[in-house]
Structure formats: C-alpha cells, structure tokens
Amino acid sequence: MVGRMWEWLRGKTPLVDAFLAAPLVFFSLPGFLSGAYGMSFVQYAVVTVGLLLPLVLRRTFPRTVFAVIALVSCVQWLADVVPLPANIALFMGLYTVTAGFTLRWGIAAALVVETGAVMSTYSYSREFGDGRSSFVMLTVMIAGVWLLGLHMRTRRAYLRSLEERAERLERERDAEVKMAMAAERAGIARELHDVVAHNVSVIVVQADGASYAIEHDVDRAKQALEAISTTGRYALGEMRRLLGVLREDDDAGAYAPQPGVAELDDLVGQVRASGLPVTFEVAGTPPDLSQGRQLTVFRIVQEALTNTLKHGGPRVSATVRLDYRWDAVEIKVDDDGRGAAAADDGRGHGLMGMRERAAVYGGTVRAAPRAGGGFEVQARIPTGENE
Template identity: 75%
Template sequence: MVGTFWDWLRGRKPLVDAFFATPVVLLSLPAWLGDAQAVPRLEYLALTAGLVAPLVLRRTFPRTVFAVVALICCVQCVAGVVPIPANMAVLMGLYTVAAGFSFRWGLAAVLTAELGAVMAALRYASGPDDQRSTLLMLSVLVAGVWILGLHIRTRRAYLSSLEERAARLERERDAEVKMAMAAERARIARELHDVVAHNVSVIVVQADGASFAIDTDVGRARQALETISRTGRTALAEMRRLLGVLRESDDAGAYAPQPGVAQLDDLVEQVRSSGLPVTYEVAGSPPDMSEGRQLTVFRIVQEALTNTLKHGGPRVAATVRLRYAGDAVEVQVHDDGRGAAADDGRGHGLAGMRERAAVYGGIVCAQPCPGGGFEVVARIPTDEPA
C-alpha cells in the first residue's frame, strides 16, 4: 500500500514541490501577521507569492524557476526592499539545478547566487566589517547548498549506474541461460540422432535380411533376430543413459559412461554382425583424451558407418582407420558404395559430425570419392587449448 502511494506521488511533481514549499510559507506567516513590519503587508504578500509560487514547478522547469526567482531577488535588492524569509526560494532553486543538471549548469547557478550574495551584502550591510561578515555568511550558505546539490547528483548517477548494471547483468544472465539451454538441446539432439539413427539402421538391415532368409535359411534368420534383439537392448540402454541426464534427481550416475575410442571395437563388431564387412585399423599410440573428445571420435565413426548401412547399397564394404598423430587424432571412414548418393542433403548426420568436431577445434570433410564410394575424414585435436 505504501509503495503504491509513493509511486502515485512520484508521478505528480507539482504536488510534491508544493509540499516542500510549505515551510517557506510557514516561515513567512509570522512577519506578515505581526504588527511591526519592515515591508508593507500588500507588498510583502506580493513579493512572497512571487518567490514561492514558482517553487510549485521547481522540478518540472528547474532552470526557468531559478531564473525567475533570482530575477525577483535582484529587483528586490535594487529596489531596496529588505530581505524576507521567502528569499530562501533562491537557495531551493540553486539546489534543484545543481542536483538535476550538469556541472556547468550548477556552476552557472552558484555564480548567479553568489552575485546575489555580493549585492545583498553591499546593499543591506552598514559598514565594511558588517559587509564582509554578511558576505562570508551568505557565501558559505550558497556554497553549502551547491555542494549538497552536487552530492545528490553524484549519488543519483551512482544509483542509476548500479540499477543499469544490475539490469544488464540480469539480461546477460538470461542470455547465458538461453545459450546454455540451446547448446544442451543441440547436444542432446545430436546424441539422440546418433543413437537412434545407428541402431535403427542396424535393426532395419537385419530385419530385411531375416525376412529374406526366414524361408530358406532359418539359422541366418535366427542370427539376424538375435542381432536385432541385441541392438535394441543397446539402443534402449543408451537412450536410458541419455535421458537419465535430464532427470532432476542424481540418479544419472547409475547409468553407463559415455562411449569412447575403447568402444570402437564393439561398434565395428556390431556393424559386422549386421552384414557390413568392416576393416578396422589403428596406427599410433592413443594419448590421454577427454571423454568429450573420445565421444566425438566414436560418434563420427558411428555416423559414417550408419550412412554406409543406409546409403551404401548392396555388397558394400567399409574401412575405418584411426591414426594418432601427435597432437591430433585422424579418423578416416571409407566405403566402396554408391558414393554421391550417400549425401542427399536432407539428413543431419554430416552436419552433426561437423558440429561435434568444431566444438573441440577439429574439422570434418565428407565427400564422394572420384572412383566411387564415400569418404569421411576428420581431424580432432587431442590437446586442450591453453
């Protein structure tokens, strides 16, 4: 309730300024109602109204109000009318200009007020000593109000910068969260694609083989069905592991670790059991690689063999070469299938391979071979960047 009232009041500057001008009116009442008056009542009332009335618009038109009040005080001094309590309006105008505008405007306002102090000291003080003391007192008063205005302006700028910084940090935090969510969605999408595409391709190939051999070769059909069962269980296990990461609980640790280069032998055997002859060659000694880099190598080989299964055609064979060359691992997957037909431009596998490699500063080149077949070549750095 209080916050709503202040919000309502903050949007009505004239009403607030009129409230703060009330003390000046109250200080002016005793001299107006008293019997001994240095200024006639009518003249006193007109001068007080001329000085106090502009204060209602003090924050709406600060410089104009200060100029009007200063001009009225100047005319008062030239006319020889003695100072009255309403002359404090010039100090209120000085404070408003110093607190709400740049340093140059505040300096101009304080010099104007100081000029008025000099005029008042020369006009109303009786002797040189009295003039000096009066000027000193008025100058200290003017300087104090000016410094107070500068302090308030600096404090407002500081609070405004803090609010702006907090808002910027909040926007940056939201942007980082959205980027992290997008990256995580992309990672999960790549994992799902690799897991589902590979295993389903193997299952489809084995199911087709079983359907052709079920009447003529029951043993081969039974072997194909066993491969389908084993591949399905593997796919379910990988899907369970991947989806377990998305759970809010800490049960994800119970699932199997991510596959790496050590699991390439099992992958090759799985593809061989599906009917695709695969030659697997490894050159060099494997260095220490992070799990993410090993997973990238595994997924690239898996996706390349999946494309061979899907698009290579009948009687196709593949070769997988893994070479550890110093600070990088080079992957080459070559098949002798239909070549350009392996890349129809509609899948996401090749794009996913390039995205995976780019995360670790690697490159992937996938293209048909001149003499037929299709080749995927990837180079993944093994060293973490400094």
C-alpha cells in the same frame, strides 16, 4: 509498510516538495504576526507567497521555478523590500537546478544568485552600514549550496551508471544463457541424429535381411530379428539418456555413461551382425582421452559406418583404423561401396555433425569418394588441451 509509503511518496513529488518547503513557512510566521521588516501584512504576504508557493513544483519544473523565484526577488529588490526569510527559496532553487541539470545550468544559476547577493549587499549596506561581511557570508552560502548540488548530481550520475551497468550485465547474462541453451540443443540434436540414424539403419538392414531369409533360412531370420531387438533396446536406452537431460526436475541419479573408444568393439560387432563386414585396426598406445574426445571418436566412426550401411550398396565391406599418435587421434573409415555414386536426398546432417564435433576440440574431418570406388572418412582429433 514503509516500502509502500516510500513508493507512494515518490509518485507525489509536489506533495513532498510542499512538505520540504514547510519550514520556510514556519520561519516566516513571525513576520506575519509582528509586522516586522517595515511592511504591511498584505505586502509581506504577497512577497512571501510569491517566493514560497513555486517551491511546490520545485522538482517538477526546476528551471521555471528557479526563474520565478529569481524574478520575484528582483522585483522585491526594485521595490526596496528588505530580504525576508522566504528568500532562502533562492538557495533551494539553486540546489535543485545544480543537482538536476548540466554543469552549465548550475553555473548559470549560481551566477544569478551571486548577482542577487551583490545587488542586495550594495542596496542595503547604505542603510545597515558596511556590508562586506554580509556579502562574504552570502557568497560562502551560495558556494556551499552549489557544491552540494554538484555533489548530488555526480552521485546520481554514478548511481545511474551502476544501474545501467547492472541492466547491461543482466542482458548479457540472458544472452549467454540463450546461447548456451542453443548450443545445448544443437548438441542434443547431433546426439539424437547419431543415435537414431545409426540404429535405425541397422534395424532397416536387418529387417530387409529377415524378410528375405524368412522363407529360406528361418535360423538366419531369427538372428536378424534378435539383432533388431537388441539394436532397438540400445537405441531406446540412448534416447532415454539424451531426453533425460531435458528433464529439469528429474533427480533420479546418473544416466548411463556416454560411449567412448572402449565401446568401439561393440559398435563394430553390432555392424558386423547387421551383415556389413568390418575390419577394425588399432595402431599406437591409446592416450588418456577426455570423455568428450572419446565420444567424438565414437560418433565419427558410428556415423561413417552408418553412411556405409545406407549408401554403400550390396556386398560392401568397410575398414576402421585408429592411429593413436602423441598429439592426436587419427581416424580413417573407408569402404569399397558405391561412394559418390550413391543417391543423396539432401537431408542428411551426418557429415556436418562430424565436422562440428571435431571442431570443438580443434580437429578436422575430411570425407570424399575414394579413387577407384568407395568412400573415405578421415578425421584428426588433437589430444592436447591447448590445441
């Protein structure tokens, strides 16, 4: 309820300003009733209304209101009218201009009021005696109001800077979230490409073999169909694991672990079962690799073998070699197939995905035809966290 009232009042600036000027009307009432200050009721009312009425628009048109009040005060001085309680409106106008505008405007407003103090002191000291004490008091009041307005202007500027900083941080956070989402989508796209491209290639090879052997060798056709079934189930499991990441409300528990270097034997066995002879060699002692690096090694080998299945041609064989060094894992996958002579439809993302995976860990990938035929993929994945 209080919050709604405050929001409503913030939109009714003239009403609030009128409320804040009400005490000056109250202080001016005795002059209306007693006819003090040596003025008639009409004269007193005209000067008081001329000084107080503009305050209703004090924050809507600050400089205009201050100029009007200063002009009325000047006419009041020229008409030899003594200072009234309503002349406090000058101080309210001074505060508003100083708090709401630049330092130059604040200084200009203070000089205008100080000029009025000098004029009134000079004029009325002849009637009331020595006016030095009055002048000092007025100057102190002017300085106090000016400093208060300056403080409020500085505070408001500080609060605005905090709000702008909060908005900027919020925009930066949103941008970082979008970048993270884009990176996650790119990572999922790479994973889906690796899973689908490899397993579908194996399924296609096995299906071609089954269709050829079904009339001549039923047992081999059955083996090919069993390999298709196994590969399809594995691909489904991998895709469910990847798509499960996108389920925001799925709290069913951990998904199957991502493959690593330990699963390379199964990968090679799967490729061999599809009809591609593969030699798998390991040199050195495997270091303690992070899961991300292990997945990168696995996917690079998988993609290289998939390309051999797709583009190597008939009677092709491949060799996979892992060389564990003290600072990196070196991967080499080559084949004796058609190499650069293989047709390229221009829609593959495998080599790009391998390079992107390796670059995450500061690694490199080189893929090119071999001299004398075939194709070769070489990759180096640093094992140090600072590389």
